[in-house]
Amino acid sequence: SMKMLKGREGVRVDIIDRLPTPFGLVRSGVAPDHPETKIVVNQFSRVAANPRCSFFGNVTLGSDLSLSELRKTYDVVVLAYGAESDRSFGIPGEDLRGIHSAREFVWWYNGHPDMCNLAPDLTNTDSAVVLGQGNVALDVARILLRCTTELASTDIADYALDALRSSTIRKVYLVGRRGPVQAACTAKELREILGLKNVNVYIKEADLATSPADKEEMRNSRIKRRVYELLSKAATVHQENNDNDRKELHFVFFRKPTKFLPSEDGSTVGAMELEKTLLKDDGATGKQVAVGTGEFEELKCGIVLKSIGYKSLPIEGLSFDKYRGVVPNLRGRVLSSESETATVEPGLYVVGWLKRGPTGIVATNLHCAEETVDSILEDDRKGLFTDPSGPKRQGRRGLLEILEQKNARYVPFDGWEKIDTKEKADGELKNKPREKITRWNELLEAAREG
Amino acid sequence: IFFSLPLYRFAASTYVQANIAFCLLKKNLLVKSVCVYRSDDLSFALVFVFQKSILFSTATTSSHHDEGGDDKEKISVTFVNKDGTEKTISVPVGMSMLEAAHENDIELEGACEGSLACSTCHVIVMDVKDYNKLEDPTDEENDMLDLAFGLTETSRLGCQVIAKPELDGVRLALPAATRNFAVDGFVPKPH
Numbered sequence: 001s002m003k004m005l006k007g008r009e010g011v012r013v014d015i016i017d018r019l020p021t022p023f024g025l026v027r028s029g030v031a032p033d034h035p036e037t038k039i040v041v042n043q044f045s046r047v048a049a050n051p052r053c054s055f056f057g058n059v060t061l062g063s064d065l066s067l068s069e070l071r072k073t074y075d076v077v078v079l080a081y082g083a084e085s086d087r088s089f090g091i092p093g094e095d096l097r098g099i100h101s102a103r104e105f106v107w108w109y110n111g112h113p114d115m116c117n118l119a120p121d122l123t124n125t126d127s128a129v130v131l132g133q134g135n136v137a138l139d140v141a142r143i144l145l146r147c148t149t150e151l152a153s154t155d156i157a158d159y160a161l162d163a164l165r166s167s168t169i170r171k172v173y174l175v176g177r178r179g180p181v182q183a184a185c186t187a188k189e190l191r192e193i194l195g196l197k198n199v200n201v202y203i204k205e206a207d208l209a210t211s212p213a214d215k216e217e218m219r220n221s222r223i224k225r226r227v228y229e230l231l232s233k234a235a236t237v238h239q240e241n242n243d244n245d246r247k248e249l250h251f252v253f254f255r256k257p258t259k260f261l262p263s264e265d266g267s268t269v270g271a272m273e274l275e276k277t278l279l280k281d282d283g284a285t286g287k288q289v290a291v292g293t294g295e296f297e298e299l300k301c302g303i304v305l306k307s308i309g310y311k312s313l314p315i316e317g318l319s320f321d322k323y324r325g326v327v328p329n330l331r332g333r334v335l336s337s338e339s340e341t342a343t344v345e346p347g348l349y350v351v352g353w354l355k356r357g358p359t360g361i362v363a364t365n366l367h368c369a370e371e372t373v374d375s376i377l378e379d380d381r382k383g384l385f386t387d388p389s390g391p392k393r394q395g396r397r398g399l400l401e402i403l404e405q406k407n408a409r410y411v412p413f414d415g416w417e418k419i420d421t422k423e424k425a426d427g428e429l430k431n432k433p434r435e436k437i438t439r440w441n442e443l444l445e446a447a448r449e450g
Numbered sequence: 451i452f453f454s455l456p457l458y459r460f461a462a463s464t465y466v467q468a469n470i471a472f473c474l475l476k477k478n479l480l481v482k483s484v485c486v487y488r489s490d491d492l493s494f495a496l497v498f499v500f501q502k503s504i505l506f507s508t509a510t511t512s513s514h515h516d517e518g519g520d521d522k523e524k525i526s527v528t529f530v531n532k533d534g535t536e537k538t539i540s541v542p543v544g545m546s547m548l549e550a551a552h553e554n555d556i557e558l559e560g561a562c563e564g565s566l567a568c569s570t571c572h573v574i575v576m577d578v579k580d581y582n583k584l585e586d587p588t589d590e591e592n593d594m595l596d597l598a599f600g601l602t603e604t605s606r607l608g609c610q611v612i613a614k615p616e617l618d619g620v621r622l623a624l625p626a627a628t629r630n631f632a633v634d635g636f637v638p639k640p641h
Contacts (some may be wrong), residue, residue, distance in 0.1 A: 036567035043561060188593035223596045362561050363570045367599055 093260030125302020332372030
């Protein structure tokens, strides 16, 4: 929106979100102990305050209005709804209790109204397994391990703080199919988790051996070099005596999950079967892939968090690449399909995770937005949005008409500001930056008060 | 203001030279008049009377804002945009490049507002000599540089580059995210 408002005089931008609260992952994805990453909401708020920009919260695409209605109402429709689903392993036992996707767990501790009732059981075990070694995996591991006294002064959801206070989890295993050179996390997050007080970190020296292919990967990537260095240093640190106060973080490399095994009650996960792997060069992609060796081992655990990637959801009337989980596009212009003969859908664009896949940080999305806006402005200059034969699109007025017809009560930006004020006021009483409102009905109520 | 310089004994010939010297000095606009006093032991004193008072200020102003600019030292910084256009601004010593960019409407993003939690204020120091004048980045800055787009060997975060006198004339390029961009023949080396 910011880039569009700057890019063309007279343009008006409406932002539609199914949640009553704006800001997407900055509110529901960024961990509570990473407040500096959330500072960007100041910039977002300045955009929303622009008189040419309006926010419509609590409006769901697919139920309150359809994609075709949107395209008839606006000259340009940009889909930026990200990835609200998960990749799965497709292995036996995946539906046992106690197995959650990291996304669900993150939404839970961040107070997303869709996950406030998740109620993960943190008291039936001392061991948690996190599958994956990216930054989200590190986030969930860190929240499980961090002293709750430190979490108490963050914007973590109140019920999550309570659950973590009574958690019996003492060991967290971060399991990856491949080795330390292939770990997807980045230096800042790794440095942070390795530096947690009261946590012993265990990394096997044998796992740190590097092949020529590994060395080549590190030569080409500054991030990988620095991550590998951090892991190497951590492996050599002498561990302090394991008294009751110290928790454990284990980095498990070269293991891929093959089965989830039930505990005695038969319905909750009790252990995981892992297969040892070797790395082989994939001729086609040039990357190293993990290949099973036929050697298996078991890892006891009472809770599993799968952090192997998010997935976007397809919607009615929109082309979708099921394999990659993105909308087929050319620099942000939506294509009718992923085939080579696809045509450009006029007036329809895509940005963010829905365009590129579920990876990247705030800065990545900034550049992604620039690319999509450049495409929009180019198409505008070519006159693609002016159709003298068709009826003039109604824009905001048209949207309000549709919403009134459907009796949809949208939340404007000042509705969010009322929620914001209440959360901050409630937070102040508990020495937190905010006390998040986590239930749908309470959010909508707070948006209308005053 | 009187300003007197004791002179050593001159032999007669040097008297003439001294005479010529202070005549030239008199032509100096700053000097209103010059007198020579000769004492009994043949030593001279040159007395200069200046045209106007010259204010020497060693105090720094308490505010950061420019009030005529004479009292706070400033350096010249040129930002080179992704499309090659340039803007040269004046930056007070002690201010970060990010702050300076924002005060001058230069499009340098600063999502985390200088808290080392993003890489959106990434700038490329165009002259390696200027890059070497900067203090090494901390681990925390390097962690963020890892993630910057179009990273080069002379890349830094704008919020961590602080104006100092040695950086006068520094040229900073805003990186193009998806394209390698040649500006004045400068091509950022992929890192």
